[in-house]
Amino acid sequence: MAEVTNELLYEVLKAVQDKLTTFDRKLDELKAELQAVRIHSIATQQDIQNIYATLARQEGRVERIECRLELSEGEFAR
Numbered sequence: 001m002a003e004v005t006n007e008l009l010y011e012v013l014k015a016v017q018d019k020l021t022t023f024d025r026k027l028d029e030l031k032a033e034l035q036a037v038r039i040h041s042i043a044t045q046q047d048i049q050n051i052y053a054t055l056a057r058q059e060g061r062v063e064r065i066e067c068r069l070e071l072s073e074g075e076f077a078r
Helices: 007-068
Strands: none
Touching: none
16 A cells, blocks of 8 residues: 655645635636526516516507497407
């Protein structure tokens, strides 16, 4: 079995430290990407809410137009 020396331990610990540094860097990259996905998700949700608001306004306008023209659902069924 190989003799364990301080130099060998130092080399192993140095390699572990290098791997942890790489891991920390990759973890930071993943955090940044996750934040970008969150921001995109929030923007998409806001866009959808804006679309719903626009549709609600259009529906209100159509209802007012139907009332002015005295149209009802029964007349469209003919």
